[in-house]
Amino acid sequence: EVLLLESGGGLVQPGGSLRLSCEASGFTFSNYAMTWVRQAPGKGLEWVAVINGGGTAMYYADSVKGRFTISRDNFRNTLYLQMNSLRAEDTAIYYCTKGGAVHWSYSPTGVAWGQGTLVTASS
Amino acid sequence: DIQMIQSPSSLSASVGDKVTITCRSSQGISNYLAWYQQKPGKVPKLLIYNGFTLQSGVPSRFSGSGSGTDFTLTISSLQPEDVATYYCQKYYSVPLTFGGGTKVEI
Numbered sequence: 001e002v003l004l005l006e007s008g009g010g011l012v013q014p015g016g017s018l019r020l021s022c023e024a025s026g027f028t029f030s031n032y033a034m035t036w037v038r039q040a041p042g043k044g045l046e047w048v049a050v051i052n053g054g055g056t057a058m059y060y061a062d063s064v065k066g067r068f069t070i071s072r073d074n075f076r077n078t079l080y081l082q083m084n085s086l087r088a089e090d091t092a093i094y095y096c097t098k099g100g101a102v103h104w105s106y107s108p109t110g111v112a113w114g115q116g117t118l119v120t121a122s123s
Numbered sequence: 124d125i126q127m128i129q130s131p132s133s134l135s136a137s138v139g140d141k142v143t144i145t146c147r148s149s150q151g152i153s154n155y156l157a158w159y160q161q162k163p164g165k166v167p168k169l170l171i172y173n174g175f176t177l178q179s180g181v182p183s184r185f186s187g188s189g190s191g192t193d194f195t196l197t198i199s200s201l202q203p204e205d206v207a208t209y210y211c212q213k214y215y216s217v218p219l220t221f222g223g224g225t226k227v228e229i
Binding site: 035037044045046047050059061062095100104105106107108109110111112113114115116 | 124155157159161166167168169172173178208210212214215216217218219220221222223224
């Protein structure tokens with residue numbers, strides 16, 4: 001059974017930093033692209049970042065480019081999201097998702113979802 | 124960037140009704156489109172990928188169609204457990220944009 005367990009969320013002041021983690025199990029982690037998707041309170045889904053299975057290619061939404069960094073440790077089966085210079089508008093539940101192939105191209109990226117972790121950027 | 128526009132943003136239908144949700148992309152994306160279902164207070168779930176392929180375990184009353192720029196999610200006979208918000212997402216290229224969502228009520 002595929003399991004994705006996010007952690008690291010919490011309350012942070014605007015301008016602060018947080019690092020989210022997503023521990024994966026039940027599949028060969030390095031064989032799949034992974035993404036972060038967020039959902040602000042009462043709002044829709046917003047794709048944040050994607051990384052390929054090898055951890056050598058990553059892309060970001062314009063709204064987080066230059067502030068967030070996605071990475072992965074294929075030995076620890078863990079996905080990360082380093083979030084710097086947080087803003088109030090970054091307040092959301094952050095989900096990690098498993099893709100359908102080693103690269104995101106031409107393969108759905110939301111095959112499995114974690115339960116999410118809440119990030120609140122507020123003073 | 125390619126934009127994904129869903130319509131309607133919400134709808135109300137009766138049990139047993141046929142429900143149709145559309146998703147339009149601003150440029151062609153072949154059939155690299157997925158549909159997700161998010162029930163109230165729950166995590167999103169993949170329903171359909173490649174425009175029309177049903178994910179394992181998804182009831183057959185759900186179907187997808189379309190290619191290029193226009194896509195449709197159809198629920199052939201709406202059930203109470205289908206109350207949810209439905210999202211489309213393209214994966215033809217980055218950014219992996221979601222549509223704005225369609226809230227389905229009974």
